[in-house]
Amino acid sequence: MGKVVKVGIIGFGTVGAGAAENLLKNHDVILERSGVDVQLVKIADKDITTDRGVQVPASLLTTNVDELIAEADIVVELIGGTTIAGDFILKALNAGKAVVTANKALLATRGAELFAAAEKNNCDLYYEASVAGGIPVIKALREGLVSNKIQRMYGIMNGTCNYILTRMEAEGAAFEPVLKDAQALGYAEANPSLDVDGFDTAHKAAILAGLAYGKWFGLEAVSVEGIRNITELDMTMAAQLGYRFKLLAVIKNIAGAVQISVAPTLIPANSMLGAISGVFNGVMIEGDTVGQTLFYGRGAGRDATASAVVADVTDVAMNIANNCVRRVPAFRAGKNDVPLVKIEDVTNRFYLRLTVKEQTGVMAAVTEVLAQYQISISSLMQPEGSSGDQVPLLIVTHATKEVAMQQAIKEIAQLDCVCGDVNMFRIEDI
Amino acid sequence: MGKVVKVGIIGFGTVGAGAAENLLKNHDVILERSGVDVQLVKIADKDITTDRGVQVPASLLTTNVDELIAEADIVVELIGGTTIAGDFILKALNAGKAVVTANKALLATRGAELFAAAEKNNCDLYYEASVAGGIPVIKALREGLVSNKIQRMYGIMNGTCNYILTRMEAEGAAFEPVLKDAQALGYAEANPSLDVDGFDTAHKAAILAGLAYGKWFGLEAVSVEGIRNITELDMTMAAQLGYRFKLLAVIKNIAGAVQISVAPTLIPANSMLGAISGVFNGVMIEGDTVGQTLFYGRGAGRDATASAVVADVTDVAMNIANNCVRRVPAFRAGKNDVPLVKIEDVTNRFYLRLTVKEQTGVMAAVTEVLAQYQISISSLMQPEGSSGDQVPLLIVTHATKEVAMQQAIKEIAQLDCVCGDVNMFRIEDI
Numbered sequence: 120m121g122k123v124v125k126v127g128i129i130g131f132g133t134v135g136a137g138a139a140e141n142l143l144k145n146h147d148v149i150l151e152r153s154g155v156d157v158q159l160v161k162i163a164d165k166d167i168t169t170d171r172g173v174q175v176p177a178s179l180l181t182t183n184v185d186e187l188i189a190e191a192d193i194v195v196e197l198i199g200g201t202t203i204a205g206d207f208i209l210k211a212l213n214a215g216k217a218v219v220t221a222n223k224a225l226l227a228t229r230g231a232e233l234f235a236a237a238e239k240n241n242c243d244l245y246y247e248a249s250v251a252g253g254i255p256v257i258k259a260l261r262e263g264l265v266s267n268k269i270q271r272m273y274g275i276m277n278g279t280c281n282y283i284l285t286r287m288e289a290e291g292a293a294f295e296p297v298l299k300d301a302q303a304l305g306y307a308e309a310n311p312s313l314d315v316d317g318f319d320t321a322h323k324a325a326i327l328a329g330l331a332y333g334k335w336f337g338l339e340a341v342s343v344e345g346i347r348n349i350t351e352l353d354m355t356m357a358a359q360l361g362y363r364f365k366l367l368a369v370i371k372n373i374a375g376a377v378q379i380s381v382a383p384t385l386i387p388a389n390s391m392l393g394a395i396s397g398v399f400n401g402v403m404i405e406g407d408t409v410g411q412t413l414f415y416g417r418g419a420g421r422d423a424t425a426s427a428v429v430a431d432v433t434d435v436a437m438n439i440a441n442n443c444v445r446r447v448p449a450f451r452a453g454k455n456d457v458p459l460v461k462i463e464d465v466t467n468r469f470y471l472r473l474t475v476k477e478q479t480g481v482m483a484a485v486t487e488v489l490a491q492y493q494i495s496i497s498s499l500m501q502p503e504g505s506s507g508d509q510v511p512l513l514i515v516t517h518a519t520k521e522v523a524m525q526q527a528i529k530e531i532a533q534l535d536c537v538c539g540d541v542n543m544f545r546i547e548d549i
Numbered sequence: 550m551g552k553v554v555k556v557g558i559i560g561f562g563t564v565g566a567g568a569a570e571n572l573l574k575n576h577d578v579i580l581e582r583s584g585v586d587v588q589l590v591k592i593a594d595k596d597i598t599t600d601r602g603v604q605v606p607a608s609l610l611t612t613n614v615d616e617l618i619a620e621a622d623i624v625v626e627l628i629g630g631t632t633i634a635g636d637f638i639l640k641a642l643n644a645g646k647a648v649v650t651a652n653k654a655l656l657a658t659r660g661a662e663l664f665a666a667a668e669k670n671n672c673d674l675y676y677e678a679s680v681a682g683g684i685p686v687i688k689a690l691r692e693g694l695v696s697n698k699i700q701r702m703y704g705i706m707n708g709t710c711n712y713i714l715t716r717m718e719a720e721g722a723a724f725e726p727v728l729k730d731a732q733a734l735g736y737a738e739a740n741p742s743l744d745v746d747g748f749d750t751a752h753k754a755a756i757l758a759g760l761a762y763g764k765w766f767g768l769e770a771v772s773v774e775g776i777r778n779i780t781e782l783d784m785t786m787a788a789q790l791g792y793r794f795k796l797l798a799v800i801k802n803i804a805g806a807v808q809i810s811v812a813p814t815l816i817p818a819n820s821m822l823g824a825i826s827g828v829f830n831g832v833m834i835e836g837d838t839v840g841q842t843l844f845y846g847r848g849a850g851r852d853a854t855a856s857a858v859v860a861d862v863t864d865v866a867m868n869i870a871n872n873c874v875r876r877v878p879a880f881r882a883g884k885n886d887v888p889l890v891k892i893e894d895v896t897n898r899f900y901l902r903l904t905v906k907e908q909t910g911v912m913a914a915v916t917e918v919l920a921q922y923q924i925s926i927s928s929l930m931q932p933e934g935s936s937g938d939q940v941p942l943l944i945v946t947h948a949t950k951e952v953a954m955q956q957a958i959k960e961i962a963q964l965d966c967v968c969g970d971v972n973m974f975r976i977e978d979i
Contacts, residue, residue, distance in 0.1 A: 141838050145696050151763055151883045152695050247693070253839035255693020262692075263677070263685025265582050266575050266859035333581055391845060394824045408571050409683035409856035412846035413831075415821060416839060426839035429696035443873035453581045 121156040124436035127191030129184055129207055130198035131164035134221060134248075136171035137425030138195060142432070143175065149429070155436040161187040188214050193435050195428060196220040205229050212236040212244065217439065219431040221248035221424055223322035227338040230329070234450040243438055244449035245431035250323045251276050251400045253423030254416040255430060260330050260404060261447065267406025269331040273386075273549065274368035276323045278398035278419045279307045279314040280346050284364050284383075285396045288354050294347060306398065316345035317366060317381040324368035327402070328379045331370060333453025342380040342462040348542050349383050352502060353472060356513050360470075360498075363388040365395075367547060376460040385470055385546045391415075392549060403549070463522040468497070468546040471514040473531065474538045477507065481536045485512065488534070492527040494519045509538050515546070551586040554866035557621030559614055559637055560628035561594035564651060564678075566601035567855030568625060572862070573605065579859070585866040591617040618644050623865050625858060626650040635659050642666040642674065647869065649861040651678035651854055653752035657768040660759070664880040673868055674879035675861035680753045681706050681830045683853030684846040685860060690760050690834060691877065697836025699761040703816075703979065704798035706753045708828035708849045709737045709744040710776050714794050714813075715826045718784050724777060736828065746775035747796060747811040754798035757832070758809045761800060763883025772810040772892035778972050779813055782932060783902060786943050790900075790928075793818040795825075797977060806890045815900055815976045821845075822979060833979070893952040898927070898976040901944040903961065904968045907937065911966045915942065918964070922957040924949045939968050945976070 126142060128135050142149075142159045149157050159179065167180040181187060184207055188194055194211035198204050201224050208225075211218050213236065220226070226233070226249055237244040247257045251274065260269070275281055279301065286297045298315065301307035313319045321341040329335040346366050357364055362385035371378040386393050391413050395401040400418025405411045417423035438444050475481045482499065489496060497515045505511060516524070528541045556572060558565050572579075572589045579587050589609065597610040611617055614637055618624055624641035628634050631654050638655075641648050643666065650656070656663070656679055667674035677687045681704065690699075705711055709731065716727045728745065731737035743749045751771040759765045776796050787794055792815035801808040816823050821843050825831040830848025835841045847853035868874050905911045912929065919926060927945045935941060946954070958971045 137838075141696050145698060145838070148698055149696055152691060152881060154878075154881065254842060255689050258688065258693045259685050261582060262864060263688045263860055264856065265863045266571050266579055266856055268575060268578055389824075391821070391824055394819075394821055406856065408567075408575070408852045408859075410847050410853055412684060412844075414842075414844060416842035422838045423840055426694065426696055426836065429838070430693050433695045434692060437876055438873075441873040441876045443868075443871040443876060446867055446871045446873060446876070448584075451582060451584065 121150050121154045122440040123156045123158055124439050125158050125160040125190060125192045126195060126432055127161040127163065127187040128159070128195045128197060129163045129187060130196065131162050131167065131171055132197065133421045134424045134428070135162065135164070135197040136173045137421035138197065138428045139175055140173040141422070141425040141429045149433055153433045153437050155433065155440045157433060157436045160190055163187040188216055191216060192439055193217045193219060193432055195432060196222060197428070201225045201228050205233065208233055209236050212240045212242050215240055215242060217243040217435045217444070219245045219428060219435060221246065221428055223249040223319070223326060227322040227325040230335050230337065230450065234335070237449045241445060243435045243444055245435055247431045248424045248427035250326050251402055251414070252416070252418040252420065253426040254400060254402065254414045254418065255427065256402045256414045257330060259414055260327065264404060264406050264409055264412070267408045269404065269406055270372050271405040272327055272331060272370040273392055273403040273547065274320070274324060274327065275365050275392060275395050275401050276368055276418055277314050277320045277366055278400060279311065280366040281395065281400070282306050282398045283315070284346065284349070284366065287349070287351070288358070288363065291351055291354070293351055294349060315347060317343040320366055320368050320381045324370060324379055324381055328370045328377060329450065332377055332457045333451065334457045335450060336379060336459065340379050340459050342382070344382040346383045350472070352511055353544070356500065356502065357385050357470070358388065360515065361388055362386060362546065363393045365392065369547065373460050373465070376458045378460040378462065378465050380462050383544055385544055386549055390549045463525065464520060466518050466520050468518050469516045469524050470544045470546055471516070471528070472542040473512045473514070474509050475512045476536045476538065477510050478536060481512070484534050484536055485531055488527050488530045489516070492523040494523060494527055551580050551584045552870040553586045553588055554869050555588050555590040555620060555622045556625060556862055557591040557593065557617040558589070558625045558627060559593045559617060560626065561592050561597065561601055562627065563851045564854045564858070565592065565594070565627040566603045567851035568627065568858045569605055570603040571852070571855040571859045579863055583863045583867050585863065585870045587863060587866045590620055593617040618646055621646060622869055623647045623649060623862055625862060626652060627858070631655045631658050635663065638663055639666050642670045642672050645670055645672060647673040647865045647874070649675045649858055649865060651676065651858055653679040653749070653756060657752040657755040660765050660767065660880065664765070667879045671875060673865045673874055675865055677861045678854045678857035680756050681832055681844070682846070682848040682850065683856040684830060684832065684844045684848065685857065686832045686844045687760060689844055690757065694834060694836050694839055694842070697838045699834065699836055700802050701835040702757055702761060702800040703822055703833040703977065704750070704754060704757065705795050705822060705825050705831050706798055706848055707744050707750045707796055708830060709741065710796040711825065711830070712736050712828045713745070714776065714779070714796065717779070717781070718788070718793065721781055721784070723781055724779060745777060747773040750796055750798050750811045754800060754809055754811055758800045758807060759880065762807055762887045763881065764887045765880060766809060766889065770809050770889050772812070774812040776813045780902070782941055783974070786930065786932065787815050787900070788818065790945065791818055792816060792976065793823045795822065799977065803890050803895070806888045808890045808892065808895050810892050813974055815974055816979055820979045893955065894950060896948050896950050898948050899946045899954050900974045900976055901958070902972040903942045904939050905942045906966045906968065907940050908966060911942070914964050914966055915961055918957050918960045919946070922953040924953060924957055
């Protein structure tokens with residue numbers, strides 16, 4: 120008996136099928152909770168003949184996006200990519216239709232353009248599923264924690280990376296074979312770069328940072344490193360030190376400026392974030408009033424993503440039914456400009472892995488360079504059982520500016536007794 | 550420049566002072582994010598002379614609640630208790646004013662009455678802070694996870710109990726001395742019953758169950774046990790088995806009926822819930838679409854509670870500013886009646902602690918009773934180093950109906966070789 124709100128889904132792939140199924144299967148529970156009769160009226164795709172594993176009336180399927188936009192009150196974009204997807208969203212908004220999307224890459228790169236179109240046309244544009252899949256973290260950040268100045272956020276937001284790192288740690292395995300296995304099992308793409316090189320997490324970090332600080336920073340504001348350089352030895356040494364490697368998004372308010380970075384990072388193994396294993400995601404949000412909070416769940420996959428998409432659809436449907444469109448607008452800019460902190464200017468503790476020649480004077484040479492840059496050492500270890508002409512040397516430092524660390528590493532790499540690159544990872548004590 | 554919405558706080562105690570400070574200190578960030586100029590206009594208390602550690606203009610303070618209700622658009626009730634607090638809320642609602650409260654006991658016992666008044670007067674009534682303090686779990690449950698049928702919820706929702714259990718485990722200490730210390734440190738009340746006997750958690754469980762299943766069950770629907778019976782030996786044995794004791798709220802959909810219970814429970818030490826230590830709270834929500842999610846943070850205290858109260862105030866203020874009052878009403882009943890499952894009919898694994906005479910035939914006698922009730926044993930242990938005339942015996946069972954377990958325990962307690970009570974705890978494998 121609730122007001123009818125009509126929904127069209129563009130993109131009948133995995134997530135599109137999940138969202139369709141969720142809307143159909145849980146129609147009644149959504150109606151009971153929201154008071155709105157949310158009806159799936161169209162699904163558009165280039166291919167409407169392949170079986171998607173979900174029963175939908177044939178009359179719902181169309182290859183004509185214009186027809187879908189004309190009929191729907193809410194247009195759900197689930198085709199992905201940053202070109203056609205954006206065009207469809209703009210077309211929907213310009214037709215006065217609300218939009219729900221899970222497209223993090225599009226938002227991180229073309230967010231400002233989409234938000235302007237939503238504002239101009241007085242439409243809602245929601246995107247909960249773009250960050251951390253099924254976890255309602257965007258809602259938490261801008262509604263549940265609305266009264267907080269955000270001091271820090273840490274995110275484990277890529278299930279593929281977390282799955283790989285969890286297995287590397289558990290099995291003492293190297294990156295490449297675990298990646299191959301993850302690909303065979305469908306946990307990693309054939310081209311894994313978007314995930315393992317950190318870009319997917321960076322998209323999400325850019326979105327969270329934008330919402331926390333009222334400025335749509337975009338992808339280029341994020342310092343990005345991937346997880347390819349982590350070795351079995353690093354995993355072992357991290358564990359001995361009480362840490363664990365995670366591909367960590369870090370968003371920090373540093374004296375009014377903001378650090379936004381994604382990098383493989385050592386975090387305490389016994390922390391809540393450290394306990395997040397396998398494909399699960401988690402986002403820690405620290406506010407000035409609430410203190411530390413953590414939001415945990417499945418960050419990807421058909422059904423978890425569908426849960427967030429349909430939550431957005433219902434939120435927008437409630438806005439439409441209650442005549443309060445843009446009650447929570449797509450994005451609200453703050454009145455102050457928020458500068459970025461360059462990663463070089465950030466202070467952290469560091470973990471270094473070097474390969475050195477097995478000869479006297481090596482430690483003296485390396486530590487002398489660190490001392491020159493005022494970098495003080497917390498521990499310096501050679502793993503038990505190291506032998507041969509070249510052996511690993513692990514160093515954990517006290518807090519120092521990254522620029523000093525980078526310069527010291529450059530010099531250390533040029534020492535005669537040091538072979539090959541120096542690998543550097545940040546430590547976050549949460 | 551946003552629309553002005555006026556807020557009055559009844560109760561200038563710890564949480565009231567925290568909410569006042571949050572509203573004043575973060576006024577601008579709330580305005581930027583919500584578009585509403587949320588103004589604190591009155592604070593009412595019997596005592597307006599004591600220093601509360603927060604600077605408020607003297608003109609805001611009043612002893613006259615009627616004056617506050619007349620002036621405010623949103624009335625925040627933070628005096629606690631189930632009598633006067635309820636009267637003030639009803640008075641505010643009947644005057645057409647929105648209400649925000651943190652009062653779990655009032656909601657659990659008089660919720661239906663308050664919801665009816667809110668509906669009759671077309672007012673909002675929000676209560677995020679009533680469950681798990683600063684964690685926006687009510688918003689997550691009814692908005693972020695709106696498209697999910699809720700299968701299970703587990704809550705660690707009493708910081709006092711979790712603090713005591715964490716210390717008992719870490720220090721190998723008994724309940725009583727740790728409770729005394731917690732009282733001395735201000736983590737436990739002089740009369741600790743509301744916390745350690747499980748009633749506070751039961752209030753919160755009743756609220757979560759009501760929201761999940763669309764029926765306001767109330768406190769009497771909750772099976773409640775406290776943590777006083779846990780001994781150092783139980784802690785040690787649980788750890789050896791890979792478990793950890795938590796005062797756990799369990800809300801489960803069992804074939805269309807609902808279990809709502811609060812009891813000291815063994816949960817896997819390596820689970821996310823198992824990792825929640827000290828005064829922190831966490832709620833695991835499992836939906837049919839999203840799978841497992843977890844929401845973690847501070848469950849009590851001045852500022853964390855204030856964060857949730859002010860989030861509600863802002864939500865309601867946005868409703869008022871956007872002319873969509875009751876967009877998310879205080880409570881929406883489902884159309885189907887949802888029956889309760891009696892705890893006796895629930896199936897679980899159990900951990901038992903007995904004291905037995907040190908003589909032959911004891912194990913045979915005890916296990917024979919269990920066998921009579923078709924209860925199969927997973928392990929049966931006497932702790933290393935047990936000696937004397939009377940020794941402990943620990944039993945872990947496979948899954949069995951609680952009614953069978955209770956009957957078996959009654960018989961076991963009457964055996965000649967068994968001394969004193971048999972202690973029984975449920976095991977939840979999450």
